[in-house]
Amino acid sequence: MPSTVSTRTMANAIRALAMDAVQKANSGHPGMPMGMAEVAVALWSRHLRHNPADPRWPARDRFVLSNGHGSMLQYALLHLSGYDLAMQELINFRQLHSKTPGHPEVAVTPGVETTTGPLGQGFANAVGMALAEKMLAAEFNRPGFSVVDHHTYVFVGDGCLMEGISHEAASLAGVWQLDKLIAIYDDNGISIDGKVEHWFADDTARRFESYGWAVIGPVDGHDVEAMDGAIAAAKATGKPALVVARTVIGQGSPNRAGSEKAHGEALGEAEIAATRAAIGWEHPPFVIPANVYAAWDARASGAARQAQWQQLFGQYAERYPHEAGEFERRMRGDLPARWGDAVLDALVAAADKEETVATRKASQLALDALAPCLPELVGGSADLTGSNLTKWKGAAPLRPDDIAGRHINFGVREFGMAAIVNGIALHGGFIPFGATFLTFADYARNALRMAALMRQRAIFVFTHDSIGLGEDGPTHQSVEHAASLRLIPNMDVWRPADTCETLVAWASAIERRNGPSSLLFSRQAVRFIEREEIDADAIARGAYVISEAAGGLKQASAVIIATGSEVPLAMDAQAALLAAGIAVRVVSMPATTVFDRQDVSYKASVLPEGLPRVAIEAGVTDGWWKYVRGTGAVIGVDRFGESAPAGVLFREFGFTIDNVVAVVNQVIRGKA
């Protein structure tokens, strides 16, 4: 009987679960869940549209806990409202292979929409989700059929708002007028170091108004009715809205409430007992009375809501069968039926044309060829559209008054862009990408990592991928970036050599459902590699023999491995060596990360044992020893670049036929 349980008791159920689970694990963050408990009651029991039985229901509201250290808040809410998250999981909080890791992780816990913890990024993910909702609604809704119509709610703490990414994401939410995005700010005045006034004195309301947001509050965050009203008001503003909830961290704890001591450690048995007494919660740890469960239970209401939507969608499907089918395909993440043919056609055309272009241009050609059959493609650049070449034929710019546009001007906001791209991917319905210069992958780096950790189909385009960038100089020249991206587990990194490899890179990134891809492209033109056969399957394996040694493998004295713009140099060196009577194999390795996943026999067929290897890449050498091993050499760039025309730099840094020939000769002699 929900009516017999007060909102205070509902909130205290969260408090008890949070403090007890943290105590049991002797690890975690009780302060935030205890402080946000009433806010959570207001949102989850009065507003959030969700169905615990189907956490993937497309029309659900999205809920993001950007201050993810308060994970026990989310686990308590999921458990109490009826998700498939048993009490035993809460008891196993933060233990190996539990469904309750230290911070919320998507795909680990049902109902968790995104992995959070690295502050500010959940907020930016939420901006991406709200944008995805707005784009999908504009594309699929029809008069009388608002099949896409849901809110995105995000809890943010002081930490999220101190982070620079909050500026980038909030600014874009304002530009895009994301009126279904509601952020609730846990304004408790405390961060880990203590009272925030000494390091965070912003007038946050004023700041968000400067972005074109509506600001509601400050509201007493421990007053469920007031929060309920504030959320209702936020929905009605027609703008992205920030609800400022004044809360007390660790509320309920007699001796730790309002102090940073409540933030990140267990309260201790004595203080937990005192808190139980203070809040009037008499139940033992991990015991929730049936009436409290009943008050929280969202299964019936959720099922009814989903059934209602399903009925609407059924009618929509009758009236608009094509749109309904497309919507379902898009939300499943399946590619269109003609995708395979489109890739094949594009490859044949590229192979025929043999164009010598910069691979960034090859990327644009790939987009031009593939986008027409891929309405789910959406992406753009962090204010380098004409340099990244991300705008494909027919792509209109996305604007609040033309939300059908699929090319996004992200502005100079690399980190925000990447986290928004992640949010779009998490929402579903789109294959998103973002672009900047490779060097500025640094700015976005933790969002790239999060894409990899979350195994999202998020695509990152990084052009101007080496000293080949030229005159802009060392600040803009990538040296360590290809190597460092390859270190991120589950991140695929492509550095293709020509139009055909670029097409395969794009196709592989789009077809990859369980992880992100970084596509690295040159600023400068790269010669099309003439070869007997364009074997797309071989390219798709990450490395392949692009040019066998004259006379076959048995005649080979060495293997040259190269990527991207250095593949033509490897080919030229091969020819020069042959003229001197030395046969070598050339391996193009556009994706080391993909090659690493191949079976042992394929790897051995490309890099046979016993032949010395020389790797060439215009970047740091460290990563290449993994492939070159004992008897080889690496030609690379182990210092920062310089400002000069690209051709001058490639000579200055030893990327010449003569140098490659000399190094290969040394390696062969060293072995002999």
Added chain:
Amino acid sequence: MPSTVSTRTMANAIRALAMDAVQKANSGHPGMPMGMAEVAVALWSRHLRHNPADPRWPARDRFVLSNGHGSMLQYALLHLSGYDLAMQELINFRQLHSKTPGHPEVAVTPGVETTTGPLGQGFANAVGMALAEKMLAAEFNRPGFSVVDHHTYVFVGDGCLMEGISHEAASLAGVWQLDKLIAIYDDNGISIDGKVEHWFADDTARRFESYGWAVIGPVDGHDVEAMDGAIAAAKATGKPALVVARTVIGQGSPNRAGSEKAHGEALGEAEIAATRAAIGWEHPPFVIPANVYAAWDARASGAARQAQWQQLFGQYAERYPHEAGEFERRMRGDLPARWGDAVLDALVAAADKEETVATRKASQLALDALAPCLPELVGGSADLTGSNLTKWKGAAPLRPDDIAGRHINFGVREFGMAAIVNGIALHGGFIPFGATFLTFADYARNALRMAALMRQRAIFVFTHDSIGLGEDGPTHQSVEHAASLRLIPNMDVWRPADTCETLVAWASAIERRNGPSSLLFSRQAVRFIEREEIDADAIARGAYVISEAAGGLKQASAVIIATGSEVPLAMDAQAALLAAGIAVRVVSMPATTVFDRQDVSYKASVLPEGLPRVAIEAGVTDGWWKYVRGTGAVIGVDRFGESAPAGVLFREFGFTIDNVVAVVNQVIRGKA
């Protein structure tokens, strides 16, 4: 005769040099210098206190071009006002080894205070410089002797203000009340993709007011008198001030002004001719009339100002000889006389105590021991003070009303922190550091890169350096970060194993004048390594034999290399192997980057040829093949971590004596 030359003509000299140099290079950005020319006239001829003959004069105003793509503005200003930057350098704009690289680079061009280009960072550097000025003034000024009293001016563009780091740095400048920081916003409404209104609709004035800044303007940026007045007004606000200068990008160019086409490419000969006509500049490229030079010449006024200051400083030195000597030492960057003894004493004490503590605790102990003799030490944490353990004994928190505090609460602002640390280092007088969890080095990454590119003594403390972080889970567990930091050229990366190695790491970072250091510390306790001798010099070489094979090198069957928290495991495995009759050498390699700089014979003495090697590090394995080569193995973590107690994770990921023994045996057999 300055009076005979109008400010308009002075500005046009900049326009001409900028458009001609970009045209000659056929590369660069004419739009910003042409748009900011009058602003530059107002600042450089009316306000900037500098002496072209001595670009290192400590009391000079600092000038930062955060929108560094407009480098020709700065080069023109430096050339015209009399710095050692000949016209031939401007003619060689963006050519190899010129003093005029694509973006301004400190230590390449006299008068350039920081390397800019990666947007937003110059602004944050300026915040660091202004903080350094304020701290030095509070420390060294005496009644009647304002020996430290200068402004920091920074030009920022739309791009800088879109970047998240502008939020972080501006917020801190507000908190610290940096009243001598003046930012001039080139508000031209254009970024690379076009009119910014479509992706940057912030009310920037309102935003900066929310940080506690004064905002002056908008002012007509082409009206020198108005800008002069605005800068004067900004100085008088008693707050950090943002002057909003409304400008036209590419001003003067009849067909490109006000358009993104003016931004990033040469205007072309025809448009340059048209511009010359439009602005009334009749001189050939790279020719400046004598009267224009005279109007710009700041040598006499600069010399007079510096002489005046020198006189004041002379009197100060008479009255306060100790303070004057300290000030000069600090600005030279020399360490105190008793530094060497302090390090030695601390090492002896640590060796005696043999404490088993987390290396983050060892770091705090090192700070406790070294800080008392190092008044130039200033640093803190991005809201993880109690976790990073950055606060040393006796360090007070830096606050606007206690600017003598040397521990900084940076708030949750990793990128801003790192760029501010760079700015403090660039200013001089301090050895700054900043701290966060190692995983969040990602957030700061490009500032770490910039520290390395600029060869600054900036120190970055990264704790919780592996899966040893435990329950917080994969979002917070570093896996790829040690390896990826090592890829940044000129970045030293230390991952010490115990209290003694930690001390050497800190001492090395502090003594390193030509580059930054990243210090990686464990969350969990690490056993003190008992050994016959603590050889600080050996540790300082980056790798050394911490435990020779029983019976000496000739008896060794393999070498185990380990870092940080894995060194005790290597020692235990060594003992277990010996019990089975197998002798191995253990090498501790706290700093691969430092070891790489050692001579060939030292390297060979540590890692002798012919013995198989096994590397152990709780991180990605890729980088270790460089040291292990053909016949070895690497024990590491090539996937994301998990949320669980640290001990559980180390077992789960194979960091056990049994596994190390098994791998060493495999390697030995493989070789046999």
